[in-house]
Amino acid sequence: MDYTLLKLFLGVVFTLLLYSVLYRENKAYRFAEHVFLGLAAGYTLVVVWRDILYVQWWQKMMGTVADGAAPAMPGYWVYAILLPIGLMGYTIFSKKNNWMSRIPIGIILGLWSGQQIQVWWNTYGPQILNSMRPVIPTTWESITRPITYTRGEGGIKVNLAPERVAEIQSNLYFTQALSNFIFVLTVVAAFSYFLFSFDLRGKFLNKFNTFGRWMLMIGFGAIFGSTVMARFALVIDRMSFIWQEFFGRLLTR
Amino acid sequence: MIELLAQAPPPPSFWNRPPYSPELYVMVIGTIILGLALFFGLTYAPTRLKRPIVMTFTFLSGLFYVLLWLVPTPLKPKEPGELPLNPVDAAGIWFSDALPRVADVAQILSAFLLGLGIFSLLTIHIRKINRKQTDWGFSIVLLVSMVLMLGFGYADWIMKEFRDPLGLLQDSSNWTFVNQMSDLLFDGILQQMDAAMFSLIAFYILSAAYRAFRVRSVESTVLMASALILMLSLMGGVAYAWGQGIDALVIGTGNEFLNNLKITEVANWLRTNMQAPAIRAIEFGVGLGALAMGIRIWLGLERGGVSA
Amino acid sequence: MNWSKLQNVDRRVLYVILLVATSLGLFLPSRIPNDPEPAAKDLYALLMQLPEDKPVIIQSDWTNSTRGETMGHLEALCRILMSRRIKFVIYATADAQAGQVALNVIRQINEERKKAGLVTYREGVDYIYLGVFPNAEGAGQNMRNDIRKAWGTRQTKVDGQAGRVPVFDTAVLRNMRSVSDASLMVVITASATIDVAVQRLSDKVTMACMSTGVVAPSLLPFYQAGQLKGFAGGLRGAYDMEYMMAHGINYSPTPGQEPKVTAEKFGEIPPVPEGKSFERAARYFGTLHIALTLLILAVVMGNVGMFVAKKKAKGGNN
């Protein structure tokens, strides 16, 4: 058996062992699960040094010597302080000093919290702006054909005259206005569903709230629908791996 | 700072020393000793100070980003050797210089904490083996796979990173037993199991949809309907046949508006005018929730969790 | 037959049916007629009209676990670029594995082209692999600021030469001064790295995306805002590309024949002149139809069962 075939064979075997859980929990699955957890833990220990600590900590603390085009980089000794702080996490098992484990945790969370304040507007500002949509149509005629206005070198050809494109761009058509209205209505209705501290009384507000929940469900349905394709593609690919790649190679060997 | 100007090493300063130089070793070891002194010093901290100490660390870490946000970002110097305009400009330069360093801290600290996770895993399984609890045999399997992956993984990395200046091992025909084993364990088994477990979701989607998509209430009906429209639009064959039908209708009736009823158009409209805003509304809420939580953690107002 | 039983079919029965259907589906011939999504048509037209003297940047952010969709994307993209002799530079962000799987795809297409007697792509001459940039945000920002600095330290093997040379000394990148000198940047992704790329680079370089079905819905706003000039989403997107690679757009092989794919905004765009067109996605796409039909049938079945049971219950009470 050559190396590639052996590799494929192991892949197929472990795939089938994991699939056996679909029938019910059994020893074969349990075996694969523990191999999986063991390999994953081992690999994590490799990655944590190789890709994180060595690159982001050790090399920055100790510097790097010149290599080809890359010049030598000095080491920043301050990085060393992170080691004792990291070790404080290990006091968790001590009865007396376990509070110290909160120091590295606090630092991680503090950095995270600061960033939330920093990025909040950058994330949501443009979305708020984008949700403000005009709803009064500027023209009642309908768009007769799809347009594109990407031009320039290597760009897409435009079949319409530039004046016409400019006109289409600056007009708001009735159908777009209607869509915009539905858009804004959906944002506001769905958003009002998440008001927790107001007692929404009255028929209208209650209906509006329910409407918001329906809109959420439509959104979730759409997500479900588009994710299905991705998930089925995975299982189809797995089957292709077993039947076409492995058996294909086995038979043509 | 240096990350942006990768070729030019930064000038010597108080904070750095030449790579692997004796002075650097002295500084590093000195810093670690200082840190350990702090560590043992803290074990004597009186109870009433414990909470303020943790809060101070949290507050200072958060403060960095808050100040980074509030101090105007300096413009990039047009040419090297420019002096900052004023203290605000200087602070701005300092903050943007320090950012790449601070950005690493959380990841490095989390990496140091990984040992705790592995320790938890080991305790559970070694205890199982010692006490011969149910399935202790599988715990041995786990430990063996872990040791194999760890050993071959590191050996493989060391060979490729330090013992292979010519890059021969980039080519799999030059591999030794160690490289093959590492590849077999990672690429042959671990990655394949990832893909297998991932693909199980397809089966679960089938059974979940079968159970949940029932015409029971308005909610479950709209959920089902929008999912079905999306799925139909993804089936190229169905979309094609549907499109052909609509085309025939448009030619027959001369009404171009019917073009909008093509299944892909309907699906896209649903996505842009209903899915997108609904999700945006959720995101606004979640964003505010995270912001509020961030403030509470940063200022030490959050009880129960970390700073209590 | 007791129809109400249809609402409580054992889940394992469904699993077996899915397993069998997806296995058998792979062996059925499938060239399903298709009307590609507008975004995919834009992407194909864009690719077929790229100037030949400028390189394309490919950011490849997927690993084996989403192979079913994203591998088809990269394969289609490479086949188009190779048939048009457009040079490209490829790199990965975030995951170290991503670079390796992308290289495997290039190697495999080269082998396939060699067998067919077509020109193969040589590393360092026709394409460059830059390696992995662990931090996607940083990589995008640096490329925006100064691509010469961002990629300056990277080196590549040159086919037929010993040793490695800096990437900007190669034929691929020699004339590249800024990211705008690339004719196109394509992000192939299974995660949110496209958001990062769009935010940092879409105003500097023409950008397109190929993504898994999960990511695809989030691309639509970018496409509508013009930040993405085209995209292919999921298996459907991959099949769209393969379909157009075989049939072109507004193109008919014999005059007078109705073209298979039409789009009003383009002129005639030919199919890919050489190499394979239908491949992985065509193999999977028919099976996807079977699987989705199965799911829809299961839903219908459950509802029929429920209605029958309800009716019965009502009848009993009366």
Place this chain on the structure above:
Amino acid sequence: MQYLDTGPFGILVTLMMVAFVLINIFRAKGSKGLYIRRIAGLNAIDDAIGRATEMGRPVLMVPGIGGLDAVSVQAINIFAQVTKTAAQFTTPIRLCCADAAVYTVAQEVIRDVYQKEGMSDRYDSTSVQFVSDRQFAFAAGVSGMILRDKAAATFFLGAFFAESLIFAETANAVGAIQVAGSTQTSQTPFFIAACDYVLIGDEFYAASAYLTREPVLVGSLVGQDWGKLAIICMILLGFVTMSAERLQITNEARVDDPDKGTSKIVSVAEATKDQFRERRKRASDTVVHRIFNPIRTEEALDIKREKDPNFVPPATNGAEGNGTEAAGGGA
């Protein structure tokens, strides 16, 4: 990237949101019993644990696979409440983590709960465990555990990704009562399809306020609601002005230069012939758009700094050096 990109408006709005939260926290400290609407998923917690007790099977909790951030902390806060109830019923618990830092916090918090309930002896440190930080290894491990222990109640709250449905369906197969919630909107539909109670979006953040009724949390929740109302008002205001403005004709337009990051207003008279002519306002010509995307003129970006007289050009980079020294002085 802050001031110059977003302008003062972004900063003001963010500070306003922060102020809303802080004001209400202080307001809530004084008063009692602020209103919070009913959240169905959270009322189910006690029933679920009660059922687990009757059946003598464990309660399983998973805080998602995200790193240590507010989502994980919030999940653990909710789990602390769950554990409190479980401890009173003496129902065994399992808490599975996919991140070592989250594991550290969970270990600490859960032990604390048992201590406060005066049941330190019942606390088993292995009931909080780290399973794997690799997504699907974690999924395999946790579903194995659900199937073997036949968990009677499961709580999946936190940042879940593709593995969400693996957990939910596995738990459904053993007949567990499930309460789930993810801040990842892409996973919520799968929880809705497979679980008994689902917390949608923000309900997750409201949960700890709802369960504990602590003034700080409740106040913060009220503050968030103020923020939400403010956003709704902003959207509605923009919606009206935008609609009105798009009807107007303009003879000047904004031209952006993405390379320099600057923009300027160009009138028809100055414009080159085919650039543009008098036309209706586009979105980018409206007042709202300008507030959100303030104009940066070239003059504003043209700052002249003085040269450092001691600067030595070749090997070093002066601006960097100064920055670092400022650091020494400032720190």
